[in-house]
Structure formats: C-alpha cells, structure tokens
Amino acid sequence: MTWLDLPAGTGLGLDNLPYGVFSTTGTAPRTGVAIGDSVLDLAAATGDDVHATGSLNAFMARGPQAWAELRAQLTRWFTDEAHRRTVEPHLVPRSAVTLHLPVEVADYVDFYSSRHHAENLGRMFRPDSAPLTANWKHLPIGYHGRAGTVQVSGTPVVRPSGQRKPTDGAPVFGPSQRLDIEAEVGFVVGTPSELGRPVPLADFGEHVFGVCLVNDWSARDLQSWEYVPLGPFLGKSFLTSVSPWVVPLAALQAARVAPPARDVPLLPYLDDTDADPWGLDIAIEVRLNGQLVSCPPFDLMYWTPAQQLAHMTANGASLRTGDLFASGTVSGPARDQRGSFIELSWGGTEPITLADGSTRTFLTDGDTVTLTATAPGASGARIALGEVTGRVEPAPAP
Numbered sequence: 001m002t003w004l005d006l007p008a009g010t011g012l013g014l015d016n017l018p019y020g021v022f023s024t025t026g027t028a029p030r031t032g033v034a035i036g037d038s039v040l041d042l043a044a045a046t047g048d049d050v051h052a053t054g055s056l057n058a059f060m061a062r063g064p065q066a067w068a069e070l071r072a073q074l075t076r077w078f079t080d081e082a083h084r085r086t087v088e089p090h091l092v093p094r095s096a097v098t099l100h101l102p103v104e105v106a107d108y109v110d111f112y113s114s115r116h117h118a119e120n121l122g123r124m125f126r127p128d129s130a131p132l133t134a135n136w137k138h139l140p141i142g143y144h145g146r147a148g149t150v151q152v153s154g155t156p157v158v159r160p161s162g163q164r165k166p167t168d169g170a171p172v173f174g175p176s177q178r179l180d181i182e183a184e185v186g187f188v189v190g191t192p193s194e195l196g197r198p199v200p201l202a203d204f205g206e207h208v209f210g211v212c213l214v215n216d217w218s219a220r221d222l223q224s225w226e227y228v229p230l231g232p233f234l235g236k237s238f239l240t241s242v243s244p245w246v247v248p249l250a251a252l253q254a255a256r257v258a259p260p261a262r263d264v265p266l267l268p269y270l271d272d273t274d275a276d277p278w279g280l281d282i283a284i285e286v287r288l289n290g291q292l293v294s295c296p297p298f299d300l301m302y303w304t305p306a307q308q309l310a311h312m313t314a315n316g317a318s319l320r321t322g323d324l325f326a327s328g329t330v331s332g333p334a335r336d337q338r339g340s341f342i343e344l345s346w347g348g349t350e351p352i353t354l355a356d357g358s359t360r361t362f363l364t365d366g367d368t369v370t371l372t373a374t375a376p377g378a379s380g381a382r383i384a385l386g387e388v389t390g391r392v393e394p395a396p397a398p
C-alpha cells in the first residue's frame with residue numbers, strides 16, 4: 001500500500017517507477033520518477049548529484065546494484081507513511097513538467113526481428129525472392145543507425161527530402177511521398193562492456209537498464225532506391241523518436257514470456273532454449289490523429305533483446321552507456337497488427353479507412369502518430385510504457 005493517492009488504473013504505480021528527465025519553468029533538466037499523476041524530483045529527494053546531470057547516463061553507468069538499491073528505496077519511500085513528510089514536498093504534478101530526451105544516446109542500432117514484418121517487407125521490396133533472406137532465422141539482422149537524430153517524443157517530424165526513383169524514369173530529388181512510421185521497442189544500455197569481450201545471453205540484465213518506445217520514422221521511397229547493397233541510410237536517419245520514460249528492466253519481470261518456437265537450431269551463443277528467455281508481453285497501440293490503427297504484439301518477436309545484445313557484441317564490439325538498440329518494427333500476422341503504414345496499406349495499394357471515414361496510405365502533412373504500450377506488472381495490473389508521438393510538418397521550401 002502507498003500513501004500516495006494514485007488514480008485508478010494508473011499504469012504508473014509502484015510496480016513501474018520509470019525514469020525520465022524533466023524540467024519546470026525556469027529550472028534545469030534533472031532526473032525524475034513518474035508515479036501516478038506526479039513526478040518525484042530525484043535530484044532534490046536524494047541530494048545525489050548524479051540525478052542533476054540532465055540525462056540518465058551517469059546513474060545508468062553505476063550498474064545493476066545501484067539500480068536495484070534506488071528502486072528498493074523508492075518503494076520504501078512510497079509505501080512507508082514515515083517517509084511522507086520528507087518525500088511529498090519533492091513531488092511535482094506531471095502536467096507541469098517538460099520532458100526531455102532521457103538518455104544521451106551513444107550508438108544506435110536497429111534490428112529487424114519481427115518475422116511478419118520481415119516477410120511483408122520482403123514481399124514488397126523483393127517480390128522475385130523468398131520473403132525471408134537465407135540468414136534471417138540464423139541471426140538477428142540489424143544495422144547501425146544515427147544516434148544524433150534520436151529525439152524525445154513530441155519533436156516535430158519534418159518531412160525529409162531525398163532521391164527517389166519513379167518506376168519509369170530517372171531519379172528525382174524532393175520531399176518524400178512515402179513517409180512512414182515503424183513501431184518498435186527500444187533497449188537502453190547502462191553498463192558498458194569491454195572491447196573484445198562478447199556479452200553472453202545470460203548477462204543481458206547486467207547491461208541493459210531499461211526499455212522505451214521507439215518510432216523509427218522511415219521514408220520508403222528514399223529507402224527502396226538507396227538501400228542496395230549497404231542497407232538503410234538517409235531514408236531512416238532523419239529522425240528516430242523515443243518515449244520520455246525509461247521503464248526499468250526490473251519492472252518487466254512479470255512480462256517475460258517464451259518467444260515463438262524457432263524453426264532452425266541456433267548457434268550456441270544465440271541458443272536460449274535452456275535459458276530463461278527474454279520474450280516480453282508488450283502490447284503496442286498505434287494511433288493516427290487519435291484513431292487506433294494497429295495493435296502490434298511484441299510477444300511474437302522471433303529474436304529477443306538478449307539475443308540481439310549477444311549478437312551485437314559477438315565480434316567483440318563493446319557497449320557504451322547510453323547505447324540504444326531497437327527491436328525492429330513490430331508486426332503480427334493480422335492486418336491490424338502491422339507496425340508500419342507500408343504494411344497496413346500494402347505498399348500504398350490498399351488504403352486503410354480510419355474511424356472518421358478518412359483514408360490513408362502513407363502520412364500526410366499535419367498527421368500525428370502516437371505509439372503507446374502496456375505490459376503485465378508485478379501487481380497483476382498492466383504497467384504503461386508511456387507514449388511516443390510526433391506530428392508531420394511539411395518539407396521546408398527548397
């Protein structure tokens with residue numbers, strides 16, 4: 001029980017306690033913890049300068065024991081009436097805060113781990129080949145993205161310009177006509193690793209601090225022309241949006257589920273059949289201008305984040321505090337479980353109809369896309385993973 005007056009059905013109860021960076025008018029950005037309709041000012045409540053730096057990095061770098069200790073302390077503070085007098089003055093209404101990018105992003109990696117998404121994109125981008133490439137079931141495919149354009153939820157999505165190639169004719173340069181979203185889950189690295197030393201599956205929880213939502217905005221016309229043979233480049237690097245609250249891995253223990261059965265035996269460094277695997281029951285919702293368009297199921301992801309981390313470091317590449325790796329677009333087998341508009345509209349050939357009767361293939365200037373998600377929490381109720389939103393603005397005049 002808590003002395004806090006938590007709203008009924010809050011996804012931000014004692015079993016969540018996500019971390020973010022906030023400011024109020026005229027004050028410097030600092031670390032806070034979301035609880036109900038409030039934010040606890042951690043810099044003030046703990047007096048620890050690590051929470052006054054304006055990003056979570058310094059705290060994340062302290063490692064899993066420090067993460068567990070602070071979480072245990074927060075639980076004591078919020079449950080024991082004796083702490084009320086000292087803690088309550090440091091609660092700020094959530095409606096009064098500005099939220100900032102919570103993490104100084106070091107490297108950004110994007111995976112491709114939804115089988116349904118990969119099959120759909122394969123069918124559309126490579127209609128003359130098998131939907132899944134020969135390597136897909138043997139390793140979690142990924143690429144290194146652009147860390148410097150990872151921004152917090154709410155950052156305007158300026159329509160990117162670039163080269164695209166009409167079916168008949170020469171390449172042209174101009175604003176993307178196929179601007180899209182990618183609904184993903186992101187994993188934030190806290191503890192670095194040593195160069196030359198792979199991180200085994202079992203060490204996932206030693207390194208990964210927490211989870212956020214990711215919208216990996218994508219310009220499909222730029223992408224389909226530029227990506228051969230080196231993979232995604234300018235079609236995705238213009239912006240990646242993340243949710244402001246990082247949910248600690250500890251809050252997701254009750255959400256752990258077995259991943260889908262794998263079709264081929266895995267090499268030992270990826271084989272989690274005898275381990276406690278890291279499938280996660282995260283239910284995502286995608287809204288366009290407030291209207292629900294899709295419910296991508298994260299529990300169906302073929303590759304888990306622990307396998308992604310093991311693969312990402314299998315060659316000895318080291319981790320830095322603040323590294324962000326995203327799951328890849330989350331799509332399920334049903335049409336209304338697809339995590340991108342290229343899939344929802346089947347490459348623009350089958351427009352979707354929204355609740356208000358309007359139709360869409362790709363995004364129109366003025367559109368707002370919002371991703372939210374929930375997962376089972378320790379109390380039995382679902383915890384919230386916050387939201388990541390962005391509004392499309394027209395390309396600047398040339």
Ligand SMILES: O=C(O)/C=C/C(=O)CC(=O)CC(=O)O
Binds near residue numbers: 112113114216
């Ligand atoms: O199949 C392709 O060539 C490209 C696929 C993507 O755009 C996916 C990507 O960025 C990774 C992902 O989000 O799943």
Ligand SMILES: [Ca+2]
Binds near residue numbers: 111216329
């Ligand atoms: Ca992506």
Ligand SMILES: [Mg+2]
Binds near residue numbers: 216218238240
């Ligand atoms: Mg992107």
